[in-house]
Amino acid sequence: MSKTVVVFHSGYGHTERVAEFVAKGAQAALIAIDPDGNLSNEQWLQLDEADAIVMGSPTYMGMVSWQFKKFADTSSSRWYSGAWQGKVAGGFTISGSLSGDKLSTLQYLMTLAMQHGMVWVGQPGLGDGTINRLGSNSGVMAQVGAASPASAIPQGDLDTAHALGQRIAELAAKLKA
Amino acid sequence: MSKTVVVFHSGYGHTERVAEFVAKGAQAALIAIDPDGNLSNEQWLQLDEADAIVMGSPTYMGMVSWQFKKFADTSSSRWYSGAWQGKVAGGFTISGSLSGDKLSTLQYLMTLAMQHGMVWVGQPGLGDGTINRLGSNSGVMAQVGAASPASAIPQGDLDTAHALGQRIAELAAKLKA
Amino acid sequence: MSKTVVVFHSGYGHTERVAEFVAKGAQAALIAIDPDGNLSNEQWLQLDEADAIVMGSPTYMGMVSWQFKKFADTSSSRWYSGAWQGKVAGGFTISGSLSGDKLSTLQYLMTLAMQHGMVWVGQPGLGDGTINRLGSNSGVMAQVGAASPASAIPQGDLDTAHALGQRIAELAAKLKA
Amino acid sequence: MSKTVVVFHSGYGHTERVAEFVAKGAQAALIAIDPDGNLSNEQWLQLDEADAIVMGSPTYMGMVSWQFKKFADTSSSRWYSGAWQGKVAGGFTISGSLSGDKLSTLQYLMTLAMQHGMVWVGQPGLGDGTINRLGSNSGVMAQVGAASPASAIPQGDLDTAHALGQRIAELAAKLKA
Numbered sequence: 001m002s003k004t005v006v007v008f009h010s011g012y013g014h015t016e017r018v019a020e021f022v023a024k025g026a027q028a029a030l031i032a033i034d035p036d037g038n039l040s041n042e043q044w045l046q047l048d049e050a051d052a053i054v055m056g057s058p059t060y061m062g063m064v065s066w067q068f069k070k071f072a073d074t075s076s077s078r079w080y081s082g083a084w085q086g087k088v089a090g091g092f093t094i095s096g097s098l099s100g101d102k103l104s105t106l107q108y109l110m111t112l113a114m115q116h117g118m119v120w121v122g123q124p125g126l127g128d129g130t131i132n133r134l135g136s137n138s139g140v141m142a143q144v145g146a147a148s149p150a151s152a153i154p155q156g157d158l159d160t161a162h163a164l165g166q167r168i169a170e171l172a173a174k175l176k177a
Numbered sequence: 178m179s180k181t182v183v184v185f186h187s188g189y190g191h192t193e194r195v196a197e198f199v200a201k202g203a204q205a206a207l208i209a210i211d212p213d214g215n216l217s218n219e220q221w222l223q224l225d226e227a228d229a230i231v232m233g234s235p236t237y238m239g240m241v242s243w244q245f246k247k248f249a250d251t252s253s254s255r256w257y258s259g260a261w262q263g264k265v266a267g268g269f270t271i272s273g274s275l276s277g278d279k280l281s282t283l284q285y286l287m288t289l290a291m292q293h294g295m296v297w298v299g300q301p302g303l304g305d306g307t308i309n310r311l312g313s314n315s316g317v318m319a320q321v322g323a324a325s326p327a328s329a330i331p332q333g334d335l336d337t338a339h340a341l342g343q344r345i346a347e348l349a350a351k352l353k354a
Numbered sequence: 355m356s357k358t359v360v361v362f363h364s365g366y367g368h369t370e371r372v373a374e375f376v377a378k379g380a381q382a383a384l385i386a387i388d389p390d391g392n393l394s395n396e397q398w399l400q401l402d403e404a405d406a407i408v409m410g411s412p413t414y415m416g417m418v419s420w421q422f423k424k425f426a427d428t429s430s431s432r433w434y435s436g437a438w439q440g441k442v443a444g445g446f447t448i449s450g451s452l453s454g455d456k457l458s459t460l461q462y463l464m465t466l467a468m469q470h471g472m473v474w475v476g477q478p479g480l481g482d483g484t485i486n487r488l489g490s491n492s493g494v495m496a497q498v499g500a501a502s503p504a505s506a507i508p509q510g511d512l513d514t515a516h517a518l519g520q521r522i523a524e525l526a527a528k529l530k531a
Numbered sequence: 532m533s534k535t536v537v538v539f540h541s542g543y544g545h546t547e548r549v550a551e552f553v554a555k556g557a558q559a560a561l562i563a564i565d566p567d568g569n570l571s572n573e574q575w576l577q578l579d580e581a582d583a584i585v586m587g588s589p590t591y592m593g594m595v596s597w598q599f600k601k602f603a604d605t606s607s608s609r610w611y612s613g614a615w616q617g618k619v620a621g622g623f624t625i626s627g628s629l630s631g632d633k634l635s636t637l638q639y640l641m642t643l644a645m646q647h648g649m650v651w652v653g654q655p656g657l658g659d660g661t662i663n664r665l666g667s668n669s670g671v672m673a674q675v676g677a678a679s680p681a682s683a684i685p686q687g688d689l690d691t692a693h694a695l696g697q698r699i700a701e702l703a704a705k706l707k708a
Contacts (some may be wrong), residue, residue, distance in 0.1 A: 060603075061607055061646055062314075062642035063595075063642065064594075064600070066568060069594060072593075073591050073592055076591065079592065080480075095312075097304050098276060098304075098310065099276035100276075100312035100313065101642055101646070103276065104280060104638075104639065108593065108594055108639075110461075110464055117478025120464070120475075120476075122468040122471070123468075124470075125436065125439075125471065127274050135272075135276055136277065136278075138465065174528075237427050238427055238466055239468075240426070241423070243391060243426070243427050246423040249417070278469070281461075284638060285458065285462075288417065288458050291416075291653040291654075292455070294656065296650060297645075297651040298650050299645040299648065299651075300645075354708070416668075449666075451658050453629060453630035454666035454668075455668070457630065457635060458634060489627070489629055
């Protein structure tokens with residue numbers, strides 16, 4: 001059995017809701033980066049032991065939040081030792097506009113995964129208006145108006161997140177076998 | 178009076194329609210890259226004499242079309258001589274999905290402009306559901322379903338293109354003064 | 355036994371030389387995109403049957419060459435049918451400057467692979483002055499002065515290409531098992 | 532007379548040294564983001580009053596440092612009000628490898644500037660081995676081995692930074708006239 005972990009930062013609960021669906025799809029543990037951009041030692045160990053790590057952040061000012069970036073900077077000790085090489089990786093983001101710069105966030109998550117020597121898995125397939133509504137392939141993009149609560153995120157976006165989780169867990173299981 | 182030129186490739190008429198609105202906003206000449214990715218010598222001279230160049234391409238397979246890229250590759254003679262340094266630049270793209278990889282196309286247009294030493298002007302402001310409907314700032318993103326004709330492009334997207342043209346022409350005029 | 359194919363465009367032989375070392379590392383077949391950006395039907399079938407596809411292009415004007423882009427645009431039939439989903443992918447590029455915009459090319463190769471639903475494998479590890487001399491992780495970056503022949507590409511860059519080929523073939527074999 | 536400000540985060544003094552040369556070229560004030568990612572109110576006002584803002588950060592884990600990103604996130608109040616629209620912008624970064632992911636950092640600085648509606652100015656011209664040694668056009672890339680002090684940064688890289696500062700200040704003066 002492979003272990004998948006979903007590590008994310010959520011400012012107002014929207015990214016957390018998407019993370020929950022990724023985690024359901026992957027039967028994964030959830031690790032929330034705290035408002036100061038920190039994880040506990042125990043949480044770092046959970047990441048070290050995972051076969052797959054799915055990373056999520058809101059898109060703020062065209063990029064992952066600073067709290068997520070602090071997590072990425074702190075992961076440099078793992079980069080230096082090569083501790084995460086070969087793990088499976090994937091990512092997701094959410095913002096208030098239909099496109100905006102969400103791709104910029106996913107590109108960075110890919111860049112970070114590549115620095116760690118991980119294997120990146122995206123979201124295949126064309127959008128159909130419900131699943132992959134926004135037409136993203138590098139990872140999952142979700143969207144809801146800036147003034148809307150997390151409960152207003154379209155179900156199709158959450159189902160897309162669930163599908164990504166499933167795909168990542170399956171690949172991690174295959175690679176572990 | 179400053180001169181602005183809109184150079185674009187359009188596969189099925191959608192990018193052309195957006196280009197027309199940029200050109201109206203900028204009171205610019207339109208230059209269409211042909212289906213083989215070529216321009217006439219006269220069109221290259223028009224570009225050389227312009228104070229501002231706005232570049233447009235559909236997003237195909239996550240990037241500008243190969244015809245647009247052939248134009249970019251052919252512009253390497255101007256890159257080598259620095260002929261376009263200091264010109265004002267901007268860009269636009271259209272595709273069938275709400276987000277997709279349109280940002281990847283705009284990022285490339287910026288990269289190309291930077292290689293030429295141009296000054297990049299984007300699309301300021303938050304989306305309001307009509308103007309800048311998709312929430313793009315690096316340039317204009319327009320969208321219409323893959324099976325829809327160019328006439329179905331939302332008017333707000335075209336008005337956004339018009340506003341970008343206007344902004345670029347104004348900046349070019351200021352820099353020329 | 356898994357099958358890896360290296361598909362590349364080379365303008366002046368530099369990318370071809372890097373491709374040869376990737377192919378050696380992966381025990382892969384080489385497919386050269388022709389000067390008009392075309393492949394034969396037989397070559398398309400080779401790609402369809404591959405377990406892993408490594409993609410290579412020079413960086414021209416900040417991006418893959420137009421010939422490579424034409425290959426990418428033509429691959430849209432496989433994108434539409436999902437024919438390449440789950441294949442392993444990786445990439446490499448070369449240009450005349452130490453950094454330049456080579457990352458832009460690798461980012462695009464990743465974007466293209468994601469559109470096809472492929473699994474992306476990069477180049478792990480820090481540079482040591484020889485292997486991974488330029489410090490790239492998203493794929494292999496090679497470099498040689500613009501006026502230099504392909505034979506002048508540093509051996510370390512070629513060894514890096516070899517290592518990427520090996521890594522990709524190993525992962526493809528694991529996933530096939 | 533136009534006012535240029537250089538805002539930067541420096542972890543170990545390398546980015547600060549590059550920032551000093553940009554500032555000399557632009558006759559600009561220097562604003563250092565503190566180790567917690569904060570600026571004083573007075574420093575925010577300096578930015579608000581500037582005609583041009585040059586932004587600098589080390590490339591850590593493939594992107595601006597978290598402290599720089601915290602500055603970017605905090606600037607969202609200016610984004611919301613459009614307070615920085617029309618200002619001139621440019622950027623620079625430094626890291627330990629020749630290429631690495633420095634372009635990823637410059638791409639983000641451009642994305643951030645575009646969100647603010649600023650006008651982006653890069654670094655024109657081919658590298659000559661000294662000026663623009665690494666061949667970057669989107670902004671300035673500097674490099675020195677990870678174990679080397681800031682004093683070891685090649686003079687050509689610093690001269691390149693100086694030239695960018697000059698170019699940005701000239702454009703800001705033209706636009707203000």
